[in-house]
Amino acid sequence: MARSRQQPEADREEILECVQQDCPHCNKLMRNKYDNYRTVRTLAGVVRLRLKIRRCYNSECDRFGYTYRPEAEGKWALPQQEFGLDVIALVGMWRYQQHRSVPEIHRQLEQCNICVSERTVSNLLARYDELLAVKLADCERLQAVVAQQQQVILAIDGLQPDMGHEVLWVIRDCLSGEILLAQSLLSATTKDLASLLKQVKQALSVPIIGIVSDGQQSIRKAVATALPQVAHGLCHFHYLREATKLIYEADRHAKKELKKRVRGVRVIERSVTDADNPVTEVVQGYCQAVRAALTDDGCPPLDASGLQLQHRLGMIEQSLERAVQKGGYPNP
Ligand SMILES: [Zn+2]
Numbered sequence: 195m196a197r198s199r200q201q202p203e204a205d206r207e208e209i210l211e212c213v214q215q216d217c218p219h220c221n222k223l224m225r226n227k228y229d230n231y232r233t234v235r236t237l238a239g240v241v242r243l244r245l246k247i248r249r250c251y252n253s254e255c256d257r258f259g260y261t262y263r264p265e266a267e268g269k270w271a272l273p274q275q276e277f278g279l280d281v282i283a284l285v286g287m288w289r290y291q292q293h294r295s296v297p298e299i300h301r302q303l304e305q306c307n308i309c310v311s312e313r314t315v316s317n318l319l320a321r322y323d324e325l326l327a328v329k330l331a332d333c334e335r336l337q338a339v340v341a342q343q344q345q346v347i348l349a350i351d352g353l354q355p356d357m358g359h360e361v362l363w364v365i366r367d368c369l370s371g372e373i374l375l376a377q378s379l380l381s382a383t384t385k386d387l388a389s390l391l392k393q394v395k396q397a398l399s400v401p402i403i404g405i406v407s408d409g410q411q412s413i414r415k416a417v418a419t420a421l422p423q424v425a426h427g428l429c430h431f432h433y434l435r436e437a438t439k440l441i442y443e444a445d446r447h448a449k450k451e452l453k454k455r456v457r458g459v460r461v462i463e464r465s466v467t468d469a470d471n472p473v474t475e476v477v478q479g480y481c482q483a484v485r486a487a488l489t490d491d492g493c494p495p496l497d498a499s500g501l502q503l504q505h506r507l508g509m510i511e512q513s514l515e516r517a518v519q520k521g522g523y524p525n526p
Contacts, residue, residue, distance in 0.1 A: 201233065201235075201240075201276065202235070203240065204241055204242035205239045205240055205241075206239065206241055206242070207241070207242045207243075207244055208241055208242070209244045209246065210243060210264035210266050210267055211264055212224070212262055212263070212264050212265065213264075213266075213406050213428075214404065217250040217255060217257060217262075218257075218345060218404075219250070219255050219256055220250065220257070222250065222251075222252045222255065224248035224249055224250050224251070225248065225249065225251055226247070227248060230244075230245040230247050230263070231243065231244055234271045234276065234277070235276055235308060236277075236278035236280050236281060237278065237280045237284065237308070237355065238280075241270070241278075243267065245264050247261050247264075248261065248262045249261045249262070250262075262369070263371060265349050266349075266406075267371070268349060268364075268366040268371055269349070269351045269364075272325070272373070275321065277308075277318060277321075279353055279362075279364065280353055282318055282322050282325065283353040283354075283362040284356070285299055285315065285318045285322060286319070286325075287356060287359055287362075287378075289322070290378075291359060291360060296312055296319070297312060299315050299319075303315065325364070326376050326377070328374065328375060329397075330374045330375060330394060330397040330398070331396075336374065337399060339367075339370050340367060340398060340400050341400060343370060345369070345400050345401050345403045346368075346369060346370075346400060346402055346403070347368040347406065348365055348366065348367060348391075348402055348404070348405040348424075349368050349405070349406045349407065350364070350366075350387070350405065351366075351407070351408070352364075352382060352413075359380075360378045360379060361380075361382050362376060362377075362378050363375075363376065363377050363378070363387070363390055364376045365391070365394050374394050374398075375394050377390060382412055384415040384419065385416075387412055387413060387416035388416040389420075390416075391405075391416060391417065395420065402424050405421060405425070405426050405427070406427045406428070407426070407428065409426075414426065442498075444500075445498040445501065446500065447500075448501070448504065449503055452500065452503050452507060453503075456484050459481050459484045462477065480514070484507070484510060486506075487503055487506035487507055488503065490502060490503070
């Protein structure tokens, strides 16, 4: 059936890279083969994903020519799906925890700026049901996929569409993109998560050679308990985001302290009003430079605004010192 509404335009782009850059079979560095694009409708807007696809170029390798997609793709959406996993998790929560009807869910999605037909809501619910019904141990198709690969790299993600409600935990295989287990849990203790990982490990007939996550404390401990010998990698995006939090906080504090030191700049600016005095222009020039430095924002973590402010105030200070040494009017 033809689509009755056009897919909305993406409002931002996310670039996803492979965390595992060496071929999992021959351990040789894989090169970027091409970029693949897909658009996903999430609760936070429409996102265009730019996926950096890698390929094994080692002609001696069993997997020569195989392509690998970024591990984080599966956290955004299921394969071939237009809607993000977060939307599916939310729809499932409304239906099964809050017992809302399809028309009610339809209206609520519209309030989240996700305008779809009621039929799409039913489809989303079907995807949610399928997700929770995945049983690796009983699924011949999944067993055949992982057996052919001879190994898996897991990814574990928790999707919490609403604070205080259940979290939908999804464990995927990054090499095939297949979901191996999905379960909704009210609490996510180390013990709960370790139990999920153990279920997957027991159902697998091939070794787990690595696991990727956002590195939150309970996941780290669960991996250490359930998969002690398995290498645990952090998704680049989450890694940078976590690092950003610390840098952002430290930088914000530094900027606040620096601002306190130049708080009197407006008083000085207002105190010089004599247009005939040449000092007036010079003082106002410096005051403007200080004010401009205060309002200039950076972009943490790589271009921190506190550090930028310190640099600019330092330049103004040096200029003033040079002026004092000359014994005349400062020359910025
Ligand atoms: Zn290879």
